[in-house]
Structure formats: C-alpha cells, structure tokens
Amino acid sequence: MVYNKAVKEISSHFYKTLCRERAIELEKRFVYADNAATTKVSQKALNAMLPYFTENYGNASSIYSLGGTSARAIITAREQVANAIGAKPNEIYFTSGGSESDNWAIRGCAENGAKKGKKHIITSVFEHHAVLHTCEALEKQGFEVTYIPVDEYGIINPDDVRNALRDDTCVVTIMFANNEIGTIQPIEEIGAICRERKVPFHTDAVQAIGNVEIDVNKMNIDMLSLSGHKIHAPKGIGALYIKSGISIPNLIYGGAQERSKRAGTENVASIVALGVAITDACENISQKIERVSKLRNKLIDGILKIPKTRLNGDREKRLCGNSNTSILGIEGESLLLSLDFMGIAASSGSACTSGSLDPSHVLLSIGLPHEIAHGSLRLSISEDTTDEDIDYILEKLPPIVERLRSMSPLWEKMCKNELIK
Ligand SMILES: *Cc1c(COP(=O)(O)O)cnc(C)c1O
Numbered sequence: 001m002v003y004n005k006a007v008k009e010i011s012s013h014f015y016k017t018l019c020r021e022r023a024i025e026l027e028k029r030f031v032y033a034d035n036a037a038t039t040k041v042s043q044k045a046l047n048a049m050l051p052y053f054t055e056n057y058g059n060a061s062s063i064y065s066l067g068g069t070s071a072r073a074i075i076t077a078r079e080q081v082a083n084a085i086g087a088k089p090n091e092i093y094f095t096s097g098g099s100e101s102d103n104w105a106i107r108g109c110a111e112n113g114a115k116k117g118k119k120h121i122i123t124s125v126f127e128h129h130a131v132l133h134t135c136e137a138l139e140k141q142g143f144e145v146t147y148i149p150v151d152e153y154g155i156i157n158p159d160d161v162r163n164a165l166r167d168d169t170c171v172v173t174i175m176f177a178n179n180e181i182g183t184i185q186p187i188e189e190i191g192a193i194c195r196e197r198k199v200p201f202h203t204d205a206v207q208a209i210g211n212v213e214i215d216v217n218k219m220n221i222d223m224l225s226l227s228g229h230k231i232h233a234p235k236g237i238g239a240l241y242i243k244s245g246i247s248i249p250n251l252i253y254g255g256a257q258e259r260s261k262r263a264g265t266e267n268v269a270s271i272v273a274l275g276v277a278i279t280d281a282c283e284n285i286s287q288k289i290e291r292v293s294k295l296r297n298k299l300i301d302g303i304l305k306i307p308k309t310r311l312n313g314d315r316e317k318r319l320c321g322n323s324n325t326s327i328l329g330i331e332g333e334s335l336l337l338s339l340d341f342m343g344i345a346a347s348s349g350s351a352c353t354s355g356s357l358d359p360s361h362v363l364l365s366i367g368l369p370h371e372i373a374h375g376s377l378r379l380s381i382s383e384d385t386t387d388e389d390i391d392y393i394l395e396k397l398p399p400i401v402e403r404l405r406s407m408s409p410l411w412e413k414m415c416k417n418e419l420i421k
Pocket of ligand 1: 036037096097098099100128130175177178179204205206207227228229230236237238
C-alpha cells in the first residue's frame with residue numbers, strides 16, 4: 001500500500017516510461033502480453049501500406065491512374081476481408097474500428113426497429129463497452145434492453161436468448177469472444193435462433209477474428225464487427241460486415257465511399273494493411289491455435305501453481321491467446337506496475353487505466369466478489385510470443401506476488417475473513 005501510494009504520487013505516465021526503460025536496461029527483456037488490448041503492426045502489413053503514403057497517394061475516387069491504384073488496392077483489401085469470414089466483398093464496409101462498427105450496427109438496427117415500433121434490444125451483461133454504452137444510450141432514448149447473463153465460466157446459454165426474444169426485438173448483439181476472459185460463445189446456435197425468428201443478429205468479433213474460424217453464413221451471422229489493431233494492422237481501421245438483404249441507415253453522409261453508407265475519403269494505407277493482416281491471421285488458423293494454446297496452457301498452469309489463484313473463464317472454450325487469472329489478496333494495479341518494472345506488459349480486470357477503481361463488469365458477471373475481481377491478471381499472448389517469453393513471466397511473477405501479498409492489508413483481511421479457501 002505504501003508502495004502503491006508512492007507510485008501514484010509520481011506522474012503515472014512518466015513513471016511508467018521510466019520503469020519500462022529501466023526494466024529493459026536491467027533485464028534486457030521486454031515481453032508484450034497485452035495483445036487483447038492491441039497488437040504490433042506486422043512487418044508484412046507495414047510494408048504493404050507504406051507505398052500508399054508515398055508514391056500511391058491518390059484519392060480512390062479520382063479518375064486518373066494514380067487514383068485507380070488506390071481504388072484497386074481497396075478492392076483487393078475488401079476481397080481479403082470478405083474471404084476471411086466467408087462473406088462477399090459487397091457486404092464489407094470499412095470503418096474506423098471495432099467501436100464504430102458496433103455503434104453503427106446496433107444504432108442502425110435500433111433506428112430501423114423504431115420505425116416499426118420495435119424497441120427491444122438483446123445483448124449480454126459482459127459485452128465490450130462499445131456495445132454496452134451504445135445500449136445504455138438507446139435506453140435513454142426509450143429502448144428496452146435485455147442483458148443476458150453468463151454462467152460462472154463466462155458462457156451464454158442460447159436458450160436464454162431464445163426466451164428473451166420478443167415480437168418487438170429489433171436486434172440481438174452478442175460478442176463472439178470476450179475481451180477480458182477470452183470465452184468463446186455459441187454463436188452459431190444463437191444465430192440460428194435469431195434467424196428462425198427473423199431478428200437481425202450482430203456479433204462483436206473483434207477478439208475472435210484470426211483466433212477462431214469464422215464463416216458468417218454457416219454461423220447465421222447478419223452483422224459482424226472487426227478491428228485492425230487486434231490482428232497486427234494499425235489502429236483506427238476496422239470493418240462491419242452487413243449481410244446483403246439487410247439495410248441499415250447511413251453512418252456518415254457525404255461522398256459515395258462505402259456505397260454512400262460511410263462517406264469520407266478512404267484510409268487507403270490502413271485498409272491495405274487490414275487486408276494483408278486479416279489474410280495472415282486467418283491462414284493456417286488451426287496450426288496457429290494449436291501452437292499458441294500450448295503456450296497459453298503452460299502459462300495458465302504455471303500461474304495456478306501460485307497458491308490462492310484461480311482461472312477466470314472456461315478452460316476449453318477460450319481464445320488461444322487468453323489467460324485470465326485471479327491472484328487473491330493483491331491489487332491489479334500494483335501487480336501491473338511491478339510486472340512493468342520487469343519489462344512485462346500485462347493488463348488487469350479492474351479498470352484502473354480509466355482512472356476508476358471499479359472492478360471489471362466481466363469478472364463480476366461470472367460471480368466473482370468485488371475483492372477478488374480487483375486482483376485479476378490478463379496476459380494475452382500472440383503468435384509472436386515465444387516459449388522463452390512464457391518462462392520469463394513464470395520466473396518473475398511468483399516473487400512479485402509474494403512481495404505484494406506480504407505488504408497487502410487486503411491479503412490479511414482475506415485470510416482473516418476466510419474468503420480464501
Ligand atoms: C478492442 C475491442 C473493441 C474496440 O475496437 P476499436 O477498434 O479499438 O474501436 C470492441 N470490442 C472488443 C471485443 C474489443 O476487444
């Protein structure tokens with residue numbers, strides 16, 4: 001706690017930079033284990049996009065050949081994104097990212113529904129805030145929202161969706177895989193239920209893309225959000241898949257870009273990078289899942305050897321790169337700072353980064369008490385992660401936990417109250 005206070009007194013950004021530099025200097029090692037937050041742009045995606053900043057700078061709407069080069073690059077990227085999810089190119093709309101795609105899909109369906117007196121929305125309790133806050137905003141505008149619960153393993157029961165459907169339901173939006181605990185949802189079944197009732201079904205697949213095989217037709221998905229920066233493309237680019245036959249209102253009025261639905265000169269370089277990155281992410285996906293899950297299992301097993309720890313989320317139905325554990329008796333924030341000191345970039349369930357100390361809504365949704373929901377550790381690895389990286393984390397983590405617990409009044413209190421088994 002004393003340590004924690006001192007840390008807070010120093011401007012946190014400056015402190016963090018300093019820490020990382022010191023850690024790298026001391027340890028000569030940096031392990032990036034926060035791929036669920038964002039990923040490094042791949043060399044291949046970067047190489048592909050660079051010419052669109054330099055020689056190929058034309059506006060894709062221009063008639064001369066320089067514009068044509070950009071226009072053709074966008075056509076190729078649209079095909080690549082479509083191929084990655086089994087869609088047709090004219091069903092792909094480029095956006096600025098996952099949040100924009102989520103907002104557009106949900107608000108679009110809500111607007112359509114309102115015209116027919118359908119003002120009921122179904123979502124889940126543990127969606128990303130891009131979905132939850134959109135639904136909350138719609139509630140203020142008179143929509144009614146049903147929040148489907150998840151079980152203790154972080155999985156939704158499709159029957160709950162079936163039972164929640166009403167004649168006035170205008171959209172069902174359920175995430176493909178959770179960003180904190182990595183659990184993969186029964187999307188195909190939920191999609192089938194919605195299809196049967198002719199209710200549009202949207203899924204936020206930002207975390208799932210490149211980590212789970214996705215076929216929008218086979219899985220009965222009407223709308224799907226994806227984002228570039230979670231799959232080694234740059235930040236600020238994403239896409240929304242809208243099944244042909246479904247029409248939602250335009251997002252941005254202006255030029256004829258994105259079939260006039262989302263106007264504005266295209267972000268050509270990033271679109272090109274997204275096309276390359278998504279192709280890479282979805283190629284040889286089963287080999288990748290096999291390799292990365294092995295590393296993840298080693299990581300999880302290693303962490304669970306520390307006394308009084310638990311795995312959050314289902315063991316099997318989870319993203320190959322996701323590990324989320326509760327380490328009882330310590331604050332997520334102090335843990336992250338200590339890990340950062342050792343050159344390990346990780347994330348916690350508590351929303352300390354946003355300045356609030358609220359425990360994560362995801363961890364509360366799977367039934368964790370507040371005290372435990374504060375001390376979770378999310379380590380999200382990628383295909384770039386090595387065996388040595390895992391060894392390094394497993395070498396550094398236990399002594400950090402021991403030190404923080406020895407200083408923690410929370411730990412003492414938990415031991416006394418027998419909150420710990
Ligand atoms: C990151 C993320 C988003 C937001 O995507 P941006 O491109 O950062 O706007 C939405 N949903 C999930 C599940 C995410 O992980």
